[in-house]
Amino acid sequence: MLFSKVAHHLGYDLTGDDLELNSMNELALASHGELTFAVGKKYSSDLSSSGSNAFLISSDLVEYLPKNASYIICENVSLSMAYATKLFAPKLIDFKSSHAEVGDESYIDTMAKVENGAKIGSHVTIMSGAYVGSNVTIKDNTTIYPNVTIYRDCSIGANCIIHSGTVIGADGFGFSHTATGEHVKIYQNGNVVIEDDVEIGANCAIDRAVFNSTIIKRGTKLDNFIHIAHNCEIGENSIFVAQTGIGGSTKLGRNCVVSGQSAFSDHLDIAPFSTFTARSGVTKSIKESGGTYSGYPLMEHREWRRLQSKIAKLNS
Amino acid sequence: MLFSKVAHHLGYDLTGDDLELNSMNELALASHGELTFAVGKKYSSDLSSSGSNAFLISSDLVEYLPKNASYIICENVSLSMAYATKLFAPKLIDFKSSHAEVGDESYIDTMAKVENGAKIGSHVTIMSGAYVGSNVTIKDNTTIYPNVTIYRDCSIGANCIIHSGTVIGADGFGFSHTATGEHVKIYQNGNVVIEDDVEIGANCAIDRAVFNSTIIKRGTKLDNFIHIAHNCEIGENSIFVAQTGIGGSTKLGRNCVVSGQSAFSDHLDIAPFSTFTARSGVTKSIKESGGTYSGYPLMEHREWRRLQSKIAKLNS
Amino acid sequence: MLFSKVAHHLGYDLTGDDLELNSMNELALASHGELTFAVGKKYSSDLSSSGSNAFLISSDLVEYLPKNASYIICENVSLSMAYATKLFAPKLIDFKSSHAEVGDESYIDTMAKVENGAKIGSHVTIMSGAYVGSNVTIKDNTTIYPNVTIYRDCSIGANCIIHSGTVIGADGFGFSHTATGEHVKIYQNGNVVIEDDVEIGANCAIDRAVFNSTIIKRGTKLDNFIHIAHNCEIGENSIFVAQTGIGGSTKLGRNCVVSGQSAFSDHLDIAPFSTFTARSGVTKSIKESGGTYSGYPLMEHREWRRLQSKIAKLNS
Numbered sequence: 001m002l003f004s005k006v007a008h009h010l011g012y013d014l015t016g017d018d019l020e021l022n023s024m025n026e027l028a029l030a031s032h033g034e035l036t037f038a039v040g041k042k043y044s045s046d047l048s049s050s051g052s053n054a055f056l057i058s059s060d061l062v063e064y065l066p067k068n069a070s071y072i073i074c075e076n077v078s079l080s081m082a083y084a085t086k087l088f089a090p091k092l093i094d095f096k097s098s099h100a101e102v103g104d105e106s107y108i109d110t111m112a113k114v115e116n117g118a119k120i121g122s123h124v125t126i127m128s129g130a131y132v133g134s135n136v137t138i139k140d141n142t143t144i145y146p147n148v149t150i151y152r153d154c155s156i157g158a159n160c161i162i163h164s165g166t167v168i169g170a171d172g173f174g175f176s177h178t179a180t181g182e183h184v185k186i187y188q189n190g191n192v193v194i195e196d197d198v199e200i201g202a203n204c205a206i207d208r209a210v211f212n213s214t215i216i217k218r219g220t221k222l223d224n225f226i227h228i229a230h231n232c233e234i235g236e237n238s239i240f241v242a243q244t245g246i247g248g249s250t251k252l253g254r255n256c257v258v259s260g261q262s263a264f265s266d267h268l269d270i271a272p273f274s275t276f277t278a279r280s281g282v283t284k285s286i287k288e289s290g291g292t293y294s295g296y297p298l299m300e301h302r303e304w305r306r307l308q309s310k311i312a313k314l315n316s
Numbered sequence: 317m318l319f320s321k322v323a324h325h326l327g328y329d330l331t332g333d334d335l336e337l338n339s340m341n342e343l344a345l346a347s348h349g350e351l352t353f354a355v356g357k358k359y360s361s362d363l364s365s366s367g368s369n370a371f372l373i374s375s376d377l378v379e380y381l382p383k384n385a386s387y388i389i390c391e392n393v394s395l396s397m398a399y400a401t402k403l404f405a406p407k408l409i410d411f412k413s414s415h416a417e418v419g420d421e422s423y424i425d426t427m428a429k430v431e432n433g434a435k436i437g438s439h440v441t442i443m444s445g446a447y448v449g450s451n452v453t454i455k456d457n458t459t460i461y462p463n464v465t466i467y468r469d470c471s472i473g474a475n476c477i478i479h480s481g482t483v484i485g486a487d488g489f490g491f492s493h494t495a496t497g498e499h500v501k502i503y504q505n506g507n508v509v510i511e512d513d514v515e516i517g518a519n520c521a522i523d524r525a526v527f528n529s530t531i532i533k534r535g536t537k538l539d540n541f542i543h544i545a546h547n548c549e550i551g552e553n554s555i556f557v558a559q560t561g562i563g564g565s566t567k568l569g570r571n572c573v574v575s576g577q578s579a580f581s582d583h584l585d586i587a588p589f590s591t592f593t594a595r596s597g598v599t600k601s602i603k604e605s606g607g608t609y610s611g612y613p614l615m616e617h618r619e620w621r622r623l624q625s626k627i628a629k630l631n632s
Numbered sequence: 633m634l635f636s637k638v639a640h641h642l643g644y645d646l647t648g649d650d651l652e653l654n655s656m657n658e659l660a661l662a663s664h665g666e667l668t669f670a671v672g673k674k675y676s677s678d679l680s681s682s683g684s685n686a687f688l689i690s691s692d693l694v695e696y697l698p699k700n701a702s703y704i705i706c707e708n709v710s711l712s713m714a715y716a717t718k719l720f721a722p723k724l725i726d727f728k729s730s731h732a733e734v735g736d737e738s739y740i741d742t743m744a745k746v747e748n749g750a751k752i753g754s755h756v757t758i759m760s761g762a763y764v765g766s767n768v769t770i771k772d773n774t775t776i777y778p779n780v781t782i783y784r785d786c787s788i789g790a791n792c793i794i795h796s797g798t799v800i801g802a803d804g805f806g807f808s809h810t811a812t813g814e815h816v817k818i819y820q821n822g823n824v825v826i827e828d829d830v831e832i833g834a835n836c837a838i839d840r841a842v843f844n845s846t847i848i849k850r851g852t853k854l855d856n857f858i859h860i861a862h863n864c865e866i867g868e869n870s871i872f873v874a875q876t877g878i879g880g881s882t883k884l885g886r887n888c889v890v891s892g893q894s895a896f897s898d899h900l901d902i903a904p905f906s907t908f909t910a911r912s913g914v915t916k917s918i919k920e921s922g923g924t925y926s927g928y929p930l931m932e933h934r935e936w937r938r939l940q941s942k943i944a945k946l947n948s
Contacts, residue, residue, distance in 0.1 A: 092441055092459065093423075107725075111745050113427050113444035113462070125724055128745035128763050129779065131444050131462035131480070143724065145802070146745070146763035146781045147445065149462045149480035149518075161817075163802040164763070164781035165835065167518035170461070170479040173539040173557070181553045181571045183537050185477075185515065199817065202781075202799035202837040203481065205518040205540040221815050223805040224837040224859050225519075225877075227540050227558045237813045241805070242859045243877050243895075245541075245559050245576055255813045260877055261895050263559075263577050263594060278895060279913060279928060281595060296595060297624055303631060308929055310630040314942040315935060408757055408775065409739075429743050429760035429778070447760050447778035447796070463761065465778045465796035465834075483834035486777070486795040489855040489873070497869045497887045499853050501793075501831065519797065521834040521856040541835075543856050543874045561857075561875050561892055579875075579893050579910060597911060612911060613940055619947060626946040 001087055003054050006035065007072050009087055010056075010080045016070030019054050023189065024081075024088050025211045027052075035084060039077040056080050082176035085187035085210075094134035094152065103140065112144075121158065133169070139196070151208060157196035157218070165203035168192050172207040172214075172230020172248060186210055188230060195219075201226065201242070217254070235272060253289065263296075277301055317403055319370050322351065323388050325403055326372075326396045332386030335370050340397075340404050340505065341527045343368075351400060355393040372396050398492035401503035401526075410450035410468065419456065428460075437474065449485070455512070467524060473512035473534070481519035484508050488523040488530075488546020488564060502526055504546060511535075517542065517558070533570070551588060569605065579612075593617055633719055635686050638667065639704050641719055642688075642712045648702030651686050656713075656720050656821065657843045659684075667716060671709040688712050714808035717819035717842075722784065726766035735772065744776075753790065765801070771828070783840060789828035789850070797835035800824050804839040804846075804862020804880060818842055820862060827851075833858065833874070849886070867904055885921065895928075909933055 001021050007014035022033045027043060030036035030052035037056040038047050044064040047057070055071040065071060074080035097117025104122040108114060111128040118132050121140035126132060130144045133152035138144070142160040150156065151169030162168070169192045175183035190209025194216045200206070201224035208214060209231045216228070219237040227245035228234065234246070235254035244262045246252075252264075253272025262280040264270070271289035276282065281296025294304035317337050323330035338349045343359060346352035346368035353372040354363050360380040363373070371387040381387060390396035413433030420438040424430060427444040434448050437456035442448060446460045449468035454460065458476040466472065467485030478484070485508045491499035506525025510532045516522070517540035524530060525547045532544070535553040543561035544550065550562070551570035560578045562568075568580075569588025578596040580586070587605035592598065597612025610620035633653050639646035654665045659675060662668035662684035669688040670679050676696040679689070687703040697703060706712035729749025736754040740746060743760040750764050753772035758764060762776045765784035770776065774792040782788065783801030794800070801824045807815035822841025826848045832838070833856035840846060841863045848860070851869040859877035860866065866878070867886035876894045878884075884896075885904025894912040896902070903921035908914065913928025926936035 092443065109745070111427070111743070113425070127724065129445050129463065129761050129781070133462075145783075146765075147463055147761065147779055147799075149445070151461075151480070161803070164783070164799040165481055165519065165797055165837070167463075167480040167540075170518035170540070171477070171515075173517060173537070175537060175555075182513075182535050183553060183555065197814075199803075201805060202802035202839070203519055203797065203835055205481070207518070207540070219814050221805070221807060224799075224802070224839070225541065225857065229539075229558070237815060239807075239815065242861070243559070243875065247576070260879070261577075261893070265594070278897070278915075283594075297628075299628075307627070307631045311627070311939070311943070312929075312931075314630075314946075315939045408759065427743070429741070445761050445779065449778075463779055465761070467777075467796070481797055481835065483779075483796040483856075486834035486856070487793070487831075489833060489853070491853060491871075498829075498851050499869060499871065519835055521797070523834070523856070541857065545855075545874070559875065563892070577893075581910070599910075613944075615944075623943070623947045627943070630946075 003035070003070055003072075006084055006087060010072060010074065010083055012072045012074060012080070014070060014072055016068070019070050021054055021088075023211070024085060025052070029212065035088075037077050037081045037084075056084065076176075078176040079178065079184060082184040082186045085189060086185070088189050089187040090152065090189070092152070097134060100132075109146075115152070151192075153191040154193070154208065155191065156194045157198060159197045160194060161199040162194075163200060163202040163204075163224075166200050167205045168194065168200075169208040170205060172210055174210050174230065174248075190214070190230070192216075195236075198222075204228075223260075229266070241278075275301075277304075319351070319386055319388075322400055322403060326388060326390065326399055328388045328390060328396070330386060330388055332384070335386050337370055337404075339527070340401060341368070345528065351404075353393050353397045353400075372400065392492075394492040395494065395500060398500040398502045401505060402501070404505050405503040406450075406468065406505070408468070413450060416448075425462075431468070467508075469507040470509070470524065471507065472510045473514060475513045476510060477515040478510075479516060479518040479520075479540075482516050483521045484510065484516075485524040486521060488526055490526050490546065490564075506530070506546070508532075511552075514538075520544075539576070545582070557594070591617075593620075635667070635702055635704075638716055638719060642704060642706065642715055644704045644706060644712070646702060646704055648700070651702050653686055653720075655843070656717060657684070661844065667720075669709050669713045669716075688716065708808075710808040711810065711816060714816040714818045717821060718817070720821050721819040722766075722821070724784070726784065729766060732764075747784070783824075785823040786825070786840065787823065788826045789830060791829045792826055793831040794826075795832060795834040795836075795856075798832050799837045800826065800832075801840040802837060804842055806842050806862065806880075822846070822862070824848075827868075830854075836860075855892070861898070873910070907933075909936075 003019040025034040035054045036052045047064040100114045100118035102120040106124040108126045109128040112126045112130040114132040115134040117135035123141045126144045127146040129147040131149045137155040139158035145164040149167045154169040171188040174186035193213045195218040197219045200222045204226040206228040207230045215233045217236040223242040225243045229248040231249040233251040238256040241260040247266035250268040252270040257275045259278040264282040269285040273289045275292040277294040292301040294301045319335045341350040351370045352368045363380040416430045416434035418436040422440040424442045425444040428442045428446040430448040431450040433451035439457045442460045443462040445463040447465045453471040455474035461480040470485040487504040490502035509529045511534040513535045516538045520542040522544040523546040531549045533552040539558040541559045545564040547565040549567040554572040557576040563582035566584040568586040573591045575594040580598040585601040589605045591608040593610040608617040610617045635651040657666040667686045668684045679696040732746045732750035734752040738756040740758045741760040744758045744762040746764040747766040749767035755773045758776045759778040761779040763781045769787040771790035777796040786801040803820040806818035825845045827850040829851045832854045836858040838860040839862045847865045849868040855874040857875045861880040863881040865883040870888040873892040879898035882900040884902040889907045891910040896914040901917040905921045907924040909926040924933040926933045
C-alpha cells in the first residue's frame, strides 16, 4: 500500500517521498517498508536509529527522524495508528490461495473446515467442527480436537495436542481512545506461533499479536481456560494450571510453573524456572531465576506464608 | 396460553377470570397478559400498582392485588414460578418460521448454521461452525467468527465483531429450590441484545435474561473469557479485561473500565466512568461516578494501596 | 496387550509370567489384568494387598509384591507409567463400532457429528456443531446445545442440559517429568460420567479421568466457565457459580454451594452441605458438614468477616 494512500485515509499530509508499505510494526522492530509510529520524547533515540523509513509521529519528534524518512505528523498518533492498522488487515478468508496441502496419513473430518492456503503435515488429525484458517500451518502428528478454532496465518508445531473449544489467533485486545470515550480497534495483524510438543487444554484462548507473533515455545503445557494475550512469549517446557491469564507482551522464561487462577500484568519479563502458587498476581518483572512466589501483591512464597499467619493473628 | 392451563400444570385452583397469557415478567415490569408473581409483604405496594392482571402469590398477599386480578395462591411461589416458566419456554428451534433473510454482500459459510426466522443484514460475515439461532437478528457489517453460538431470539448490532467460542444467549443460571434440596430450573425466556460497535473476545459467555433482555450497549469491548450473567446491562463504551465476571441483573454505566479477573455481585448499580483495577471484587453499588477502586472487599484504589503497604509491614 | 510388550516399549525386563493386560489403574483400585504402579515405601502395604498381578515398581518395593506378581523394576516409575499409558490409549475415533443408535423422537441436526458406537436415547436434542464421540451414551430427554463437545466413552444422563461451548471429557492435566525438565503426557484413559438432571452452563470444561471416571452426580447445576479437573466427584444437587475451578481428584459431598471464582486444590474431600462464598480458596479437606466458608486461606465465614474488619482498621 502506498504511504500516500495511508495519509489520505488518515486525513493528513505526507511529508517526503511516497513509499510502498508492506505492513506495520513497532518502532524498535520496524524495517524499510514497514510503517511505524512514535509519540513522546522518550522515543527520540529509538526514532533516530529506526530501521524504518515511514512514520506516524507527533510534531515534536520531527527533528529526531532518520534521514530521508517519509512521515505524517498526527494530532493523536495513537488514534491514527489504530486507523492505519485497518488498512493493513488481511481479509478474514483468503479465497485466492490454492487449496490446502495435506500430508500423508492425515485425517481431516468432512465436518472440519480447512481454508485455502493451509499446509497440513502428515499423521495430523483434525476432528469435526475444527476450523483451520487461511494459510495456517500444522506440522506432523498434531491432533486438533473437535470445535477448535485456529485463525488465519497461525502456525502449530509437530506433536501438538489442542483440545476442544480452544481458540488460537483471535484478535488481541487493543484499542486507541477518542476524546469522547470511544474505542478504536487496533487491528491485530500478527499471528500465533505454537512450537512443537505443546499441549493446550480445553477452552483456552491465545490471542494473535498486533504485529509479529505471540509465541508458545516447545514443550509447554496449558491446562483449561488459559488466557494468553497478544505478543506474549511463553518459554519452553512451562506449565500453566487452569484459569490463569497472561497480560499482553509479557514474556516468561523456560520451565516456569504457574498454578491455577494466577494472573500476570502486561509487559513483564519473568526469569526462567520461576514458580507461582495458586492465585499469584504478578505485576512486576522477575530477574532472578528459580524463585517461588505467592500472593497479590506478589511476594516470595516463604514471606507470604509468614504474612498469612500474621494476618490470621489479627483475629485473635 | 390460558391461565387455567397454568393452574392445572401447577396443581392449584385459579381464582378470577381465565385469561390468555403471552409471557411472564417480573412484578415491576409486567403488563396485561403477562403472568407475574410476588411473595412477601414487601411487595404489597408493587402488587397493588402492577400493570399485570395475572398473579402467582402467597396467601397473605391477596388483599393487595389490583382490582379484577386473576390469581393462583401458591404454597411456594418461587417454586411454582419456576414450573410456570417451562410452559412459556419457546422451542429450541423454530422450524415454522420462514427461511432466514440475508442482506446484500453478506457471506455465510456453508458450514455455518443459520436457523429459520433469522434476519442477517448486508456485508455480514458468518464463518464456519457458527450457529445463528431462530429469529436472531444480525445487523450490517458484523463479523461472526468460527464456532460462535448465538441462541435463538438474540439480536446483534451493526459493526460488531464476535470472536470464536463465544456463546451469546445461553440460559441464565436461575433455579428455585425444593424442600429436599433439588433445584428446579427457571426457564430463561428473555434474550440478549448487543448494540452497535461492540467487540466480544474469544470464549465469552453472555447469558440470556430470564425475562426481557441482557443488554450490552454501543461501543463496549470485551476481552476473552468474560462472563455476563442474565439481565445485566452494560453501559456504552465500557472495557472489560479478561476473565472478569458480572453477576445477574447488575448494571454498569457508560465508560466503565474493569481490569482482569474482577467480579461483580448480583443486582448492583455502578455509576458511569468507574474504574476497577485487576481482581476487584465488587459487592456494593457505586453511586458517584469517576472513582477508581481495588480489592476485595472493594475500596478506593488509593486506600487499597495504603492498606497493602500497612499489611506488608505486618511481616517486618 | 501383553505385559512383555509393555516391557519392551519401556526398555526394561519383565520378571514373572507374561500376562494379557486390559488397562491400567491406580494401586488401590487395580484388579487382575490391570497394570498398576507404586513408588516409595509408603505404598508397601497397599502393594501387598493389591488385587492386581502386574506392576511397575521401584527396586526397593520388590519384597512387598503379592505372590505370583509379574513386574518391571523401573528407574523412574512415574515416567515409565506415563509412557505405558500411551499404549493403553484408545484411538481418537472408533471407526469400527457400528453406527450410532438413536431413540425415538430424538433430533440430531445434520450439522452435528455423532461418531460410531454412540447410544442416544429418546427425545434427545443434539444441535448443530455438537460433537458426540465414539461410544458416548446420552440418555432420554437431554439437550446438547450447538458446539458442545463430548469426547469418546463419556456418558450423559437423562434430562440433562449442556450449553454451548462446553467440553466434556478432554484430557485431564497430567504429566510426568524428565530430569531435563520435559513433561511426558500421562494419557487420560478414563471418562466422564454425568448423571441425570444435571445442567451445565456455557464454556465449561469437565476433564476425563486418568483411570476410571470423573463424576458429576444427579441434580447438580454448573454455571458458565466451570473447570472440573480429572477424577473429581461432585455430589448430588450441588451448585457451582461461574468461573470456579476444582482441582484433580477432589470430591465434594451433596448439596454443596460454591460461589463465583472459587477454587479447590487437588485431592480434597469436602463434606456435604458445605457453602463457600465468592473467591473461596480451598486447600484443605472439610470433615464437618453444613459449614460456610470464605477467603484464601479459607476460614469460617464469620471469622473471615471479622478478619476483614480488623484488616480495614489497619488503615485508620
